[in-house]
Amino acid sequence: MPPVSVESAAERGIPDAAVARLPGYLRALDTMTASGIASVSSEELAVEAGVSSAKLRKDLSHLGSYGVRGVGYDVSHLRYEISRALGLTHDWPVVIVGMGNLGRALAQYGGFEQQGFSVVALLDHDPEVVGQRVGDLVVQPMTVLPALTGSGVVIGVIAAPAQAAQDVADALVGAGIGSILNFAPSAVNVPDGVQVRRVDLASELQILAYHEQRRVESAESGAPADGTAASASARTVGVAR
Amino acid sequence: MPPVSVESAAERGIPDAAVARLPGYLRALDTMTASGIASVSSEELAVEAGVSSAKLRKDLSHLGSYGVRGVGYDVSHLRYEISRALGLTHDWPVVIVGMGNLGRALAQYGGFEQQGFSVVALLDHDPEVVGQRVGDLVVQPMTVLPALTGSGVVIGVIAAPAQAAQDVADALVGAGIGSILNFAPSAVNVPDGVQVRRVDLASELQILAYHEQRRVESAESGAPADGTAASASARTVGVAR
DNA sequence: ACGCCCTTGTGAACATTTGCACAAAGTCGC
DNA sequence: GCGACTTTGTGCAAATGTTCACAAGGGCGT
Structure with a gap:
């Protein structure tokens, strides 16, 4: 396979998992704009969006370098950049x-x-x-x-x-x-x-049912309860990691 | 960390990615039941559920060994086993x-x-x-x-x-x-x-917008169009990684 | 102008998920 | 019974995603 295109720095080819989270960041930024917040750190934005700050920074790094070290991100500029990456500059x-x-x-x-x-x-x-x-x-x-x-x-x-x-x-x-x-x-x-x-609503509920069932089973066998999807505790119960 | 529990064979601790697909298999099996089909191969079920047959078999292997080699799966029995794994034996x-x-x-x-x-x-x-x-x-x-x-x-x-x-x-x-x-x-x-x-409806649409935007950009630069999420073609274009 | 302090951006380790390819295991026709 | 044929279940390798930890940078107080 020949070299091909070179992928203009970042901008092209954002990983699927990151793309799936961008709308959440966008929403969090809107909430902050509504609250009159002009600047955020990755930690603050991560909490608002419900992800870890490391993940957030890695995700944003795929669009470019729009933060300022020691300070954070400009809310409206970051909002614009994410919109652009998602193709939302027009309806x-x-x-x-x-x-x-x-x-x-x-x-x-x-x-x-x-x-x-x-x-x-x-x-x-x-x-x-x-x-x-x-x-x-x-x-x-x-x-x-x-x-x-x-x-x-x-x-x-x-x-x-x-x-x-x-x-x-x-x-x-x-x-x-x-x-x-x-x-x-x-x-x-x-x-x-x-x-x-x-x-699909029913699928989502069924996935929740699975976790509830596990919780019941764990309780019966005396093991600690299941963890949140976001936290790393579940499914690694008792494992060193 | 000490050994811990031993994870009773299969049954416990199905990977998240697999759990998320089980409802789809359940639905596909229901469709087949409605069509009067009593037995399916992993290939047929995979097509109906929209996944690859290898993935389907791997997913099912986490619940146990309910297929018959050379034949396939009994629709109603497999349906029951997936229901049970998901905790749907009761409402x-x-x-x-x-x-x-x-x-x-x-x-x-x-x-x-x-x-x-x-x-x-x-x-x-x-x-x-x-x-x-x-x-x-x-x-x-x-x-x-x-x-x-x-x-x-x-x-x-x-x-x-x-x-x-x-x-x-x-x-x-x-x-x-x-x-x-x-x-x-x-x-x-x-x-x-x-x-x-x-x-979240809006998030899903925004993710689709991203892919549509990529399609447009690809077309402009004369590159081949974006691939399906399932296919591995897109996003690896030209990147060393 | 300088140095301290804070937060980003990222390399590297780790974990999870996917895909391939095939041995194992069962059916079916004869 | 037996061999040919089919399809499962799985070991292994590749790809993808996540977490850690820290060097690189930039602002701010003095």
């Missing part, structure tokens, strides 16, 4: 597919707009639902998808039932959508190059 | 705190019951909201929390606004809740031993 148009309970709730949620996204279209497969008004928008048929992607929509949200999720995903991908947020309780298969993230 | 009662739009949507969602959870109480801080009926339940004041935990509720869902999230978390922890699912767009700090998982 991203989003289409939501599936106007059941969940889809309606999402459409009216409003939390998107604040964070750099705008819902520009709501779609549903059912002719009964098409034409209904939800919030400020009118539900449109699936056939408008190509027109949407043609005008720059690249992120799609699947709020359809599980059995329809794969069909919706296929339609989205077929129309040129490159990133999908899937709320349906099922996995969807997409070609390489298409990003999918899943949000 | 877990859940309390939802915060009856705004999101809280109401969650309370009426119904997806919990199917998956081994039952919403047994809805709470809100606002006296105006207390007493209202949401679905089959009546909203109660925060003061009933200790009574709930006393009767066995150990999982709490935070559906309150961000600025109230930490107070709600403190109240939950104070009452004895051991696991929290946080829908508020903020991190909450809890003592060691309390599990917290966060679900």
Whole structure:
């Protein structure tokens, strides 16, 4: 393999784990801005975001060197740099597919707009639902998808039932959508190059149930209780480390 | 450090990454049961769940040896074993705190019951909201929390606004809740031993935005497009590491 | 101008997770 | 019964992620 590009210093190729935490830092910075705080140390920001300061500094180091040694980070500048790294310097148009309970709730949620996204279209497969008004928008048929992607929509949200999720995903991908947020309780298969993230309430609860069960079992056998995900205590119980 | 406990074969201490995927396998198995499939290979199940078959087999190996070489897994038996590992052999009662739009949507969602959870109480801080009926339940004041935990509720869902999230978390922890699912767009700090998982729509979208941005940048510089999270192509481009 | 003190940015050790490849182990046809 | 075939379970290596610990820098008081 030849050298290839050189990766302009930092800026390109932030590790996945770090990317997944950047939104949390952004939110913490917003909270601080609201409190009138102009400068933070990695330690303070780490507490607010719920991570360790070492992890925070390592994560930020992937975007560049925006702190001042001995002082900390300028809140508004760091906010800008993280926004830029995430690609939030402009709003991203989003289409939501599936106007059941969940889809309606999402459409009216409003939390998107604040964070750099705008819902520009709501779609549903059912002719009964098409034409209904939800919030400020009118539900449109699936056939408008190509027109949407043609005008720059690249992120799609699947709020359809599980059995329809794969069909919706296929339609989205077929129309040129490159990133999908899937709320349906099922996995969807997409070609390489298409990003999918899943949000599933039941799965999250089941993961919590596992830890609760462990706690019960530990209590029964007299062992110390399970630790938090964040802290390093759990699962290493009694191990030297 | 001395030997410690010995970890009864498998059964105890399943890696976090594996635990996080078990709900997906469970769901895939349910789908297959519904289709009348009685036996699956790791390859088939892996496709349905959206993971690689090697990963699937490794994950399952942590719970024990429930497959038959040359044949595959018995769908219903494997389903049972995963349920057991996750602690889903009985229903877990859940309390939802915060009856705004999101809280109401969650309370009426119904997806919990199917998956081994039952919403047994809805709470809100606002006296105006207390007493209202949401679905089959009546909203109660925060003061009933200790009574709930006393009767066995150990999982709490935070559906309150961000600025109230930490107070709600403190109240939950104070009452004895051991696991929290946080829908508020903020991190909450809890003592060691309390599990917290966060679900945040805006964060997920921001992560997708990052990948979309990379796609655009790659296209501009003439490089090949970004790969899927699963594939290992992206991010290793040209870096020595 | 100087030196002290504080916090960043990062190299290196450690831990976890993923992927590969194959021996072990079981079924099925004959 | 037996051999061919299939698929599991796992040892090992590579990749990824986390933590530690400290040198490098920069501000601030004097």
